[in-house]
Amino acid sequence: MGDRDWTRRRRLAWVSLAALLTFALLIGRLGYIQLVQSPWLTQRAMDSWRRDIPVEPKRGTVYDRNGHVLAYNVSAPTVVAVPAQIRDKAVTAGRLAPVLNVSEQRILSLISKRTLMVYVAGGRKIDDAKAKAVRDLHLPGVYITEEGRRYYPFGELAAHVLGFVGIDNQGLAGLEAQYDARLRGFPGAISFFANAKGEAMPGTESTYIPPQPGEDVYLTLDEQISSFVRREIDRVVAEYHPDSVTAVVADPGTGEILAMENAPTFNPTNYQDYPHQVYDRNLAIWKTFEPGSTFKIVTLSAALQENKIRLDERFFDPGYFEVAGHRIRCWKAGGHGSESFLEVVENSCNPGFMLMGQRLGKDALFHYIRAFGFGSKTGIDLPGEGSGILFKLSRVGPLELATTSFGQGVSVTPIQQVMAVSAVANGGVLMKPYVAAKWVDHETEQVISERQPTPVRRVISPQTAELVRGALESVVARGTGKNAYSEGYRVAGKTGTAQVVGPDGHYMRNHYIVSFIGMAPADHPRLVAYVAVDNPKAPVIFGGVIAAPVVGHILADSLQYLGVPPSSQGIPREYGYLDTKPVEVPDVAGRSLDEARRTMLESSAQLNVATAGQGDYVIAQAPQAGTKVPPGTTVRIYLGPKPAGAP
Incomplete structure (x- = not known):
């Protein structure tokens, strides 16, 4: 056999081996696809066909x-x-x-x-x-x-x-x-x-x-408390025709929001029927404005915490306070004269609060302002929250320090104010607000997750918080917040009346935001409530006249609904010659309808009567007998059959 034949046979052998290997690989690949990849390929095909x-x-x-x-x-x-x-x-x-x-x-x-x-x-x-x-x-x-x-x-x-x-x-x-x-x-x-x-x-x-x-x-919302708030907002809108109203009620111990209402508002089922400016903006967390005198709670808390004042210390208000060549006047012409710092708080005396700010200095005052949560978002679990505006510390001079002390020149949101005052109410701890409390499986009703209250930081001591609450209770009993006073419930709070800055950067004439923030019961607050009314149309525009009664009604109705017992331990209200004293509701239970009406009319208050139910006899009444109410209040009596044993 020649070399040429041998070479030819060797090549043929290699080609045959290569063909055999290729065939084996093809068989292996086919087997792999058929046996191993078949489910995956079938699924891919099914997915491509599925609609x-x-x-x-x-x-x-x-x-x-x-x-x-x-x-x-x-x-x-x-x-x-x-x-x-x-x-x-x-x-x-x-x-x-x-x-x-x-x-x-x-x-x-x-x-x-x-x-x-x-x-x-x-x-x-x-x-x-x-x-x-x-x-x-x-x-x-x-x-x-x-x-x-x-x-x-x-x-x-x-x-x-x-x-x-x-x-x-x-x-x-x-x-x-x-x-x-x-x-x-x-x-x-x-x-x-x-x-x-x-x-x-x-x-x-x-x-x-x-x-x-x-x-x-x-x-965390409570439908009944929200209804009380909605009722009061609707009344304010009907009476004063403001540009807007916002109100918040919170549990100061936990940060839970019990009610949050605004006007103008909308029906979520048919939101398309309303302007987007209405449904896009939750004023309670979005709107920023100068707070006015409700902000004085921060200044007071800081001054007491730093021992810069005592509530029994005397101060003379000549009607103005001079700072950096400017004379800033008190809201009361001629001033309040000689008064204690407790009376400075009761009277909402601007010169007294400017002195507190001066004694604190800008570093200390702005430390407490930020510690109370102003200048940053509260972190509430709702979209669209604002953060407010504070002066940069480097730009705070004597004049900025003075105006900040009484709530002018800073911009805050309602929710920031509610949480700040909640810290005073709960003993000095700033809490994080929230509205979603518990998540539950729709089908099994098993709890998936539950939120716990979140403390942010301690701001003031429990002792300072107690002093501030006492001063604010005195504001409601004897000072500018008298219209928030509720017989039987110890209400503490502060009024606010702030001018609004216009597009040109200057304060607008006759445009004010009036507000009131309160807590109750003052010795151990269960609730903090805040209301702000923007541009009310009224002959007298003060927070104590327009906003204070709103918070007073909300707190009284909510505490009664929550079963909080009345107390007689609070500071009694001081009545001036223009104030109307409350009267006691007589007991008409068990009497005939005619008798009940006659009793109400013959009372010194000339109380009005509204009836509910069917029958000729009174089986219940609201307010209850012995409750003190303003003259002219309507007492609702519930009718039914003649009680057993009645004459």
Whole structure:
């Protein structure tokens, strides 16, 4: 055998071996694909053929702290169509039109589109009867899915806290936006298999993948306390026609927000019917303005904590305070003359507070201002919070120090003021406010998570906080806050009347924000309440006249609702010659209706009577007998049958 034959045979052997190896590799690869990758490839193919019609999940329910429903979803059937699966579009449109009460042409134009899925005109969120009628048509390519519509059964109540959702069930404002990921849930689907043209594949059926509902949430809000606040705001709007009103009620010990209301407001169910400036802005956390005299609580707390004043120390107010060549006048012409620092607080005397600021100095005063939470967001779990504006310390001179001492030149939010005063109420600790208290599984009702109160920092000592509360109780009993006084409940608080800065940077004439912030009971506060009224139309514009009664009513009604017993241990109210003294409500229980009316009319207060129920005899009354009320108050009496044993 020659060399040439040997070479040829060797090459043939190598080619044969290579072919054998290649064939072996191909067989191995084919086996690997068939045996190992088959499930994965099948799944990829199935995924490419699968088409899903989304089924909207049920959005989580929102409850108040006592389980009252504030927001919930109602499921409604919706008709959708897959155009590629509808062979005779004219017939389909003709059969759907009379059921859905729309024109054939409108439906035909929709189901003729080159798209995977369309919502059928007239078929979104229909009633069950129409949905059954559509199903009974058995039309290829026509499906029934479900959508949810959000309802807010209390209408405008807590609207800015709750927020609202859009057409696709997504949170757009308030809590609905803040916690959208938890409330929304996960969508399901009606799943079917289709070819590249969207036509249903023979031998396959649609499957239903149920959606997962969102989590339910229990808020810190109290529907009843919110109703008290809403009532008072509506009264202020009707009487004074202000540009806006905002009010907040909080538990000072925990930071829980019990009520947060604004005017103007809106109904979240139909938010589109209102200007966006109304539903976009939660004034209680967004709006910033000069606080005026309610800010003096910070100055007072700092001065007492740093031992710069004593409440029994004397001060002379000539009616002005001179600083850096400027004469800043007291609100009272001629001044208050000789007074103690307790009377400085009672009288809301600006020169007295400027002296406190001067004794503190800018470093100490601004340290306490920031420690109380001003100049930064509180971190409340609601979108759109403002942070306010403070002077940079490097720009604070004697004049800025003086004006800041009585609440002018700084800009704060209502929620900042509520939390700052809550620190005084709870013994000196700044708390973080919150509104979402507990998350619950919608189906099992098991608690998923629960929020605990969050202390931020200690600001003042318990002893200083007690001194400040005592001074503020004296403000309500004997000073500018008398109109917040509530017989039987120890209310402490501070008035505020602040000018508003205009677009030109100067204070506007006859434009004020009047406010009042109060707490009760003063010895161990359960509640802190704040109200601010922007630009009220009234002959006398003072926080003590317009805002103080609002807080007084809110605190009294809320404490009575919470079962807090009245107390006679507080500072008795001091009455001036222009003040109207309260009168005691007589006991008319068990008497006939005529007798009850006569008794009320014959009382020195000439009390009015409103009746409720059916019958000729009084079975209950509100306010209760012995309660002290202003003259002319309406007493509601509840009627029923003649009590057993009555003459």
